[in-house]
Amino acid sequence: MASAFLATSAFAADDDAALTRTVSALDTQVFDAYNRCDMEKFSTFFAPDVEFYHDKGGVTKDRQTLVDTTRRNICHKLRRELVAGTLEIYPIKDYGAIEEGVHRFCELDTGKCDGIAKFLMIWQNKGGTWQLTRIVSYAHRPIPQ
Template identity: 45%
Template structure:
């Protein structure tokens, strides 16, 4: 199953051009950090409709172990996973989030995250850790994730 990994790069005092208006780096960082939080709140709480809204329909998800998948494949994977008793929770590694602007498009977010699994009747365990890069596109004030690269996975549960 494909999981999203996200980290962003953005110098704290840099300025960037976004759409027709200028946004300072703190505003961009806060916006993308909020989107990351909303995305994984939806993932952690099995809110499929929110995930559908945050992903672009032309999504390309590159996973070092799973290959390339698209929007429909990812939504299908989430639907199946959310039906199972096994629950998975994502946690962003503190201090790993970096965000950088992409002129005329949006932003890139990079970082490291960990996934924890809870099997029915058992305690939560660290399942995996990976690096990620996510590309966010802004059109008319609406942000959608268009590309994801999830790599350097370390699996802890077999």
């Protein structure tokens, strides 16, 4: 019985590592598009009925509004950086994954990174196509100097 448990545990660890690589790569891709203001590519990462909850900006409940708001408020103004060592990925059985971490925002004109926040994103995997269905960005605060 112990050997079956070990085999199952090793398989689960391999699955978790693969999931972490997949979602980490998706995070890099979505925010590369965000930072480059490639709204066409950026929009492909979101389900049509995505819900985005932002503690300072309110709630957005569809992809087009999310893209339009990002274009208007972020493009050519801010850059998002993932804070190293904060990314955590958890599987959601028969659905996808939870991604959480901390990110900071830097002004493009000055290069100054003065805002930081926590985030939680829900990724759905439909036949190998991953899209964000829910996003929560919260605890926005200045970076202590």
